[in-house]
Amino acid sequence: MAHNPDKSRPPATARRHLWAVLGIASLLAFAGLVPVGSITPSADAATGATSGVVCNRSSANGQSNFLLTATDGYVTVPDGNSIYMWGYAYGNGAFQLPGPTLCVTEGQRVNITLVNRLSVPTSLQLPGIEDVLADGNPSAPAFDSTGKLLSLAPPIGPGGSTTYSFTADRPGTFLYESGTDPQLQVQMGLFGTLIVYPAAAAPGQADAAYAYDTSSPGANPGDRPVYTGEPGSIYSASHEYGLTLSEVDPDLHVAVEQATGHVFTSADYTAPYHARYFMINGRSFPDTIAPNGAPWLPAQPYSALSEVQPFDPAGNPLPALLRYVSVGVTTYPFHPHSNHERVIGVDAHFLRDGTADLSLEKFAIVVNPSSTQDATFAWTNTEDYEASGVPVAVPETLNLTTGDFWNGTPYLGKTGPLNPGINQKTECGEYYHVAHSHDLTQATNYGASFGGMLTLIRVDPPEDSSCG
Amino acid sequence: MSASMDRRKFLTLGGAGAVGALSVWKLADAAVGGLLRGQAPPGIGHVPAGAKALQLVATDGWASMPQGSLPVDPWFPDVMAPEGTDTYIFGFRNVTGHSRAQAEGQRGVTQISAPLVYVEAGKELWVTVSNVGLSIRPDLTDSHTMHWHGFRNAIPFYDGVPESSISVPIGRDFTYVFRPKADSAGTYMYHCHFEDVEHVTMGMSGVVFVTPPGQPDRAYAEELPDTDPACSRFDRQYAILLTEIDNRGHFNDAHIQATDWTDFQPNFWLMNGRAYPDTLAPNGAPDAANGTPKPPPGAGNEHLAHQPNSSLIVCQPGERVLVRLASLGFQQHSLTLPGIPMRIVGKDARYVGADTGAWVDTVDIGPGESRDVIFTAPSQPGRYPLFNRDMAKYPGIAGDAWHGGQRTEVVVQSGLDAQTEPNGWSL
Numbered sequence: 001m002a003h004n005p006d007k008s009r010p011p012a013t014a015r016r017h018l019w020a021v022l023g024i025a026s027l028l029a030f031a032g033l034v035p036v037g038s039i040t041p042s043a044d045a046a047t048g049a050t051s052g053v054v055c056n057r058s059s060a061n062g063q064s065n066f067l068l069t070a071t072d073g074y075v076t077v078p079d080g081n082s083i084y085m086w087g088y089a090y091g092n093g094a095f096q097l098p099g100p101t102l103c104v105t106e107g108q109r110v111n112i113t114l115v116n117r118l119s120v121p122t123s124l125q126l127p128g129i130e131d132v133l134a135d136g137n138p139s140a141p142a143f144d145s146t147g148k149l150l151s152l153a154p155p156i157g158p159g160g161s162t163t164y165s166f167t168a169d170r171p172g173t174f175l176y177e178s179g180t181d182p183q184l185q186v187q188m189g190l191f192g193t194l195i196v197y198p199a200a201a202a203p204g205q206a207d208a209a210y211a212y213d214t215s216s217p218g219a220n221p222g223d224r225p226v227y228t229g230e231p232g233s234i235y236s237a238s239h240e241y242g243l244t245l246s247e248v249d250p251d252l253h254v255a256v257e258q259a260t261g262h263v264f265t266s267a268d269y270t271a272p273y274h275a276r277y278f279m280i281n282g283r284s285f286p287d288t289i290a291p292n293g294a295p296w297l298p299a300q301p302y303s304a305l306s307e308v309q310p311f312d313p314a315g316n317p318l319p320a321l322l323r324y325v326s327v328g329v330t331t332y333p334f335h336p337h338s339n340h341e342r343v344i345g346v347d348a349h350f351l352r353d354g355t356a357d358l359s360l361e362k363f364a365i366v367v368n369p370s371s372t373q374d375a376t377f378a379w380t381n382t383e384d385y386e387a388s389g390v391p392v393a394v395p396e397t398l399n400l401t402t403g404d405f406w407n408g409t410p411y412l413g414k415t416g417p418l419n420p421g422i423n424q425k426t427e428c429g430e431y432y433h434v435a436h437s438h439d440l441t442q443a444t445n446y447g448a449s450f451g452g453m454l455t456l457i458r459v460d461p462p463e464d465s466s467c468g
Numbered sequence: 469m470s471a472s473m474d475r476r477k478f479l480t481l482g483g484a485g486a487v488g489a490l491s492v493w494k495l496a497d498a499a500v501g502g503l504l505r506g507q508a509p510p511g512i513g514h515v516p517a518g519a520k521a522l523q524l525v526a527t528d529g530w531a532s533m534p535q536g537s538l539p540v541d542p543w544f545p546d547v548m549a550p551e552g553t554d555t556y557i558f559g560f561r562n563v564t565g566h567s568r569a570q571a572e573g574q575r576g577v578t579q580i581s582a583p584l585v586y587v588e589a590g591k592e593l594w595v596t597v598s599n600v601g602l603s604i605r606p607d608l609t610d611s612h613t614m615h616w617h618g619f620r621n622a623i624p625f626y627d628g629v630p631e632s633s634i635s636v637p638i639g640r641d642f643t644y645v646f647r648p649k650a651d652s653a654g655t656y657m658y659h660c661h662f663e664d665v666e667h668v669t670m671g672m673s674g675v676v677f678v679t680p681p682g683q684p685d686r687a688y689a690e691e692l693p694d695t696d697p698a699c700s701r702f703d704r705q706y707a708i709l710l711t712e713i714d715n716r717g718h719f720n721d722a723h724i725q726a727t728d729w730t731d732f733q734p735n736f737w738l739m740n741g742r743a744y745p746d747t748l749a750p751n752g753a754p755d756a757a758n759g760t761p762k763p764p765p766g767a768g769n770e771h772l773a774h775q776p777n778s779s780l781i782v783c784q785p786g787e788r789v790l791v792r793l794a795s796l797g798f799q800q801h802s803l804t805l806p807g808i809p810m811r812i813v814g815k816d817a818r819y820v821g822a823d824t825g826a827w828v829d830t831v832d833i834g835p836g837e838s839r840d841v842i843f844t845a846p847s848q849p850g851r852y853p854l855f856n857r858d859m860a861k862y863p864g865i866a867g868d869a870w871h872g873g874q875r876t877e878v879v880v881q882s883g884l885d886a887q888t889e890p891n892g893w894s895l
């Protein structure tokens with residue numbers, strides 16, 4: 001969960017181990033896969049956290065220096081298919097999807113060296129970042145002698161490298177992606193997230209952080225969220241999640257794989273583009289809820305499970321932060337169930353105009369291609385049915401169809417039996433809510449329901465008693 | 469049904485599973501009888517004063533696309549369709565107040581879109597979903613659910629997601645309790661979440677909205693004067709649900725074929741379960757005595773018995789009209805109303821007020837989103853088309869390029885009675 005080694009973070013708990021084991025067992029059973037041994041997906045991923053943003057930081061003397069390698073590899077999807085991809089490795093490490101999450105601080109000079117180990121020219125573009133230099137010269141689109149666009153950034157030939165430099169002059173969520181033949185190369189997996197944390201000191205409150213600035217909420221008090229009345233950009237540093245949305249046309253990837261060794265461009269693929277797999281953080285459900293660094297997903301290190309506890313003005317006052325990134329070719333209508341999310345930033349711009357609060361509570365987070373959104377989320381146990389009981393008699397479980405992510409009761413923190421043959425996945429009466437693309441054809445694995453661009457929001461009971 | 473699993477279920481269980489489930493229905497009958505008069509069944513609980521209690525049956529049936537639509541061989545029209553229909557559907561029907569036998573008698577006669585549901589904030593809504601099974605596919609033992617899409621106070625138990633909650637097997641009832649809070653006014657939608665991509669596109673989708681406490685003529689709780697652009701007061705309100713139909717999936721479900729839903733490519737675009745020009749036909753009402761569907765009044769509407777919800781917007785010059793738009797299709801849509809500026813006052817059931825509201829000529833809306841839009845009817849009586857600007861994808865027929873698409877009209881005329889129910893439709 002925690003991204004940020006220099007901020008306080010709750011220790012890994014027994015429950016998280018249990019969850020990881022449970023996840024492995026059930027997911028292996030589902031996908032029929034064999035674990036291939038533990039890996040460390042990127043520099044400082046071994047934080048003990050099972051979900052949430054995994055930051056790669058490389059800061060010295062007020063600068064951040066990163067090395068990325070464009071290379072190839074394979075990812076798995078839950079129906080057992082294996083898909084050839086291109087992607088960014090951290091340093092000289094192994095291929096991963098998406099690329100490593102790079103974390104820097106506002107005001108820092110950032111240097112990203114990209115080494116090209118692909119058989120095609122490539123480059124890096126950073127939408128929303130200004131005055132990027134490539135090896136000291138302005139990183140500008142390249143055209144051939146006839147005026148045809150070659151690349152959105154100076155192309156790097158196979159085996160070559162370029163260092164991109166810029167100043168991270170405003171906080172927010174950015175993405176990086178290929179600037180060369182992006183309709184092919186981004187689809188192939190050349191994308192990742194860049195997070196710029198604000199330079200302002202963190203709030204005094206334990207576990208609190210700002211996504212943007214420290215300004216207090218503005219006018220428009222009728223539109224306050226139910227959880228704090230203080231939206232701003234404050235959030236719980238231990239509840240920061242990244243959700244990178246993408247899709248895959250497997251036929252295109254087979255064509256590229258078979259062409260390995262010579263230059264393959266989007267112009268060489270003449271079949272109609274048709275996505276069949278839909279992903280969050282390079283994974284399709286149920287892999288999306290597997291822990292960070294799950295050993296059976298060696299090239300897909302990032303979990304998309306988010307975990308919260310009920311909002312409590314005294315004990316749990318801070319919302320979670322979700323950083324949405326889209327690298328797809330269509331707009332994704334992402335729908336988190338339960339409480340709405342409050343969109344506080346779009347394309348790394350805080351939704352604030354002077355004192356006017358322009359943030360918006362939404363039940364559909366609509367993320368455009370090459371765009372990012374930051375949303376805060378808190379879950380409020382509004383009804384408190386645990387105290388009153390639900391107002392209807394609950395039918396016997398045998399008279400209902402029961403889902404394996406149901407705790408067997410209407411109540412948070414309670415458990416009851418599910419029907420025979422259902423392998424209950426809850427641990428301590430926690431709730432699960434789904435969050436998914438509401439183009440429901442995208443909430444599938446190649447057309448099969450309850451897959452694809454779908455993940456879970458885990459709501460733990462307040463006292464976290466039996467949960468560890 | 470899932471593409472492969474239910475096929476296996478079918479092969480192993482054959483008809484036995486379905487027969488077993490039907491006998492369970494008989495056993496349950498005595499226990500839930502009281503429900504059918506809009507009351508909670510004995511032992512289930514008491515519907516509180518001021519609450520609304522509804523019973524919806526979930527089943528299958530047949531609907532009709534506009535007369536004269538071009539065939540899409542072999543998918544449309546479906547050769548199995550009863551006379552006057554052409555497309556296999558799943559759906560919800562309102563049987564509140566009818567007997568158990570009448571409710572069960574609706575198996576195979578469902579509707580699209582689902583009944584329009586609304587409730588005042590602060591009051592409870594009890595919705596009993598009764599799964600009466602599928603007439604054409606007795607091999608399918610699909611459960612159903614009701615998911616109130618966008619409802620903020622849902623516990624998983626009442627959220628209708630089968631995997632993280634419960635769903636309602638054939639022959640069973642389940643009562644969902646919703647308690648919209650005082651600040652939850654706005655336009656939402658509801659749909660079945662079981663095998664969601666299939667059940668939603670088959671037609672198990674409708675609009676549900678919440679009115680602000682004590683302010684039935686406002687979309688949101690505010691008291692701004694009419695002259696304020698952020699004012700949400702209206703004289704008439706109309707809810708329109710946007711969906712699409714790919715007849716291949718509907719045909720496959722009727723003919724026991726699997727569908728790869730990533731192939732989805734609609735051939736009809738619907739408003740309230742009808743494609744243009746059927747969108748303009750009046751509302752249809754079932755037989756009050758026994759709940760049997762009846763076509764809307766008027767010649768040429770005989771094929772619309774299972775699509776009771778009109779999209780025609782009728783208003784008087786100068787009136788403020790609220791249009792509640794919700795989308796449960798899988799595509800992005802842009803609706804335009806040439807000549808009449810629209811003001812967005814709500815998005816996703818949140819008041820957007822002066823800062824984030826906007827005057828628009830086109831309303832963008834994606835899958836699972838809602839928009840509340842207010843316009844002032846022009847002083848000039850007439851017919852003003854409201855349509856999806858992305859009309860190039862409509863099938864059309866010779867002489868009518870709009871045919872089969874998302875298009876309706878705002879009809880401005882004098883001498884109307886005051887509106888008593890949204891869409892002129894009463895549950």
Ligand SMILES: [Cu+2]
Binds near residue numbers: 526613661672
């Ligand atoms: Cu259903």
Ligand SMILES: [Cu+2]
Binds near residue numbers: 335438615617836
């Ligand atoms: Cu939904």
